[in-house]
Amino acid sequence: MKQCRALNALSALANEHRLEAVRLMVPRGHDGLTAGEIGAALELSASRLSFHLNALEAAGLIESERKGRNICYRVSYGALRDLMGYLLTDCCGAHPEICSSLMACDGKPPGARRG
Amino acid sequence: MKQCRALNALSALANEHRLEAVRLMVPRGHDGLTAGEIGAALELSASRLSFHLNALEAAGLIESERKGRNICYRVSYGALRDLMGYLLTDCCGAHPEICSSLMACDGKPPGARRG
């Protein structure tokens, strides 16, 4: 991942509504959510919602697909993975203890793990 | 991690110089780098460097310690871990394949892994 792409992704995530939108989409997988569902959950006006979803899509963090009247949005997991990899450059080499605690996958939500 | 803290961290990282500074510090572990070393690597004026390091410290992403004339900065790995956990809320529950590819730790830099 190039710095430019990482910066775009971080800038896109550095907004309360966009961060919440992504967190809303993450557990929904490929099915995603319609713009309307996201707007309702975030209590955003249509134009604000569209603005923020566009920003996330432009940053490559989400993808969209029209389904009839609705447009369905889902997280681009590859982009999320690349972003984290970029942030952690070389931490595995010098400090494996950081990566291993960071990267343990036990089937529980990462937010529920500490230490 | 609360949304507010995650937002502060993401905003802090959403800047070319601050992102590079963090990536510079990540592999240095607890030893960190002095402000002068970071400034030289990033080719920043003293005042700009100070501004950016302050922003990172205020966001909780780095810690500082005076060592004689120098001030030593290092990454707060806990903050980085919490931030990623916050982003990935519940992805393990619904989509373990995402987490496992994201979170595999094999001693190689995450940036060198694909797929």
Add this chain to the structure above:
DNA sequence: TTCACGTTTCAACTACTCATGAACTATTGA
């Protein structure tokens, strides 16, 4: 105490991001 070095603080300026509401496009069903 004085000097030099490394770093921080401040004020002024510029550029960007976000919210708003009206107008617009795309799709569906009568």
Add this chain to the structure above:
DNA sequence: TCAATAGTTCATGAGTAGTTGAAACGTGAA
């Protein structure tokens, strides 16, 4: 074709973030 629904685009103005250079501060050495 027309109306309803779902979502997007645009212009505007307010607020915030980043850059700059000068001055000030804290520390160690002479």
